[in-house]
Amino acid sequence: MTSNAQPQPSAAVPGQRPPAPWQRMANGGGLLDPAGRLRSTVFEEMTALARRTGSVNLGQGFPDFAPPREMVDAAAAALGAGHHQYAPIVGIPALREAIATHQRACYGQELDPDGQIAVCAGATEGVTAALLSLLRPGDEVVLFEPRYDLYGAVVEFAGATAVPVPLLPPAFVPDPDDVRAAFSPRTRAVVLNDPHNPTGTVASRELKELLVELAAEHDAVIVTDEVYEHLRYDGPHEPLATLPDAAERTLTVSSAGKTFSATGWRVGWVSGPRDLVQGVVAVKTYLSHSAAAPLQHAVAEALAFPREFFDGMLADYRERRDVLVAGLGEAGLTPPTPQGTFFAVADVSDHYALAGVDDAAGLAQHWAQTAGVVGIPVSAFASPANQGLYADWLRLAFCKRTEVLRAAMAGLAAAV
Ligand SMILES: Cc1ncc(COP(=O)(O)O)c(C=O)c1O
Known part of the structure; x- marks a missing residue:
């Protein structure tokens, strides 16, 4: 099976043109095959496998249930109210104000909606614009692994170099000495994803303090990807x-x-x-320009939902998490209980002998055939140097209806 995380930095070959920017980007995201062609992602491959085998797809991280009714109604109302033209590049005022209010209410953070907040086309554009606004060729960016593929793609596109720091299993905590050693005079940025995809862990206060200290020492910028901020199971999120x-x-x-x-x-x-933020705005102006106008109105309303909405959503996710973790337990696995996100990871090495495979990627294929469950090998989220560390780990998404999770776990228990 091909892995999603990829090869060596795309180097120039003497006598040939250096790789095109798109090839650097694809390479950084693990999407370039050895012949320099674009290949499918491990997510696409596993989704296709799930389809072929009729398996439950616990590979891809998107919910199989509907968004809150009130938010969908707000989007319909915004369409009806005629919000069809370009939104401001920085985002509509109502959404920027709602974000500022949300940050104050949830975290006590004070942000000026005029100048300290930019609305983007998803976190994807936000991370991309943030990194592109900062990076010069030759800069270094500290990235924790396993990691979301976007970071490496943008870093390499910018002509910068990713400096990986492994999160060490089974706790998926980095060695502070590795973190210190990853910073150099060339470090321009460090990316932290907290809560963390794929491991479901949450960054400790000590790690965050260390990053602040090292970033100050090296005059680097910290980019924090907090898309799972409301999926924290054991305490409040701390940006x-x-x-x-x-x-x-x-x-x-x-x-x-x-x-x-x-x-x-x-x-x-x-x-x-x-x-x-000014730098982010400059770059995103020439990426999406602006996010979808009617949907910005609806998200502004959703961010103002009462506390009970967020508590209820979390309670539902905690139930889904517990169904998955209990099901994996019945299948003889002992996954660490996710502290955040909607992903769990499990060391599946005890199942190799029965399945006749020798890594989690092989077991993922086997389970698709025999148990009707598809997960993603965690090695797909790492660069080659670190893939071996995660060879025994599989990621399973629990952003699915509980009945779907229960059926998947019953299939797994029966198969093993
Ligand atoms: C860690 C992380 N960051 C960013 C994203 C992308 O977020 P968005 O869909 O808002 O672009 C994802 C989506 O899976 C993610 O897991």
């Missing part, structure tokens, strides 16, 4: 930007996609100090 001395050098990215079960809406945002 890195709220730590002492962090706000001045941190760009925080989030999105409506996960919180409101609407990954297709493509409404996200970036917040931070004015000088850094």
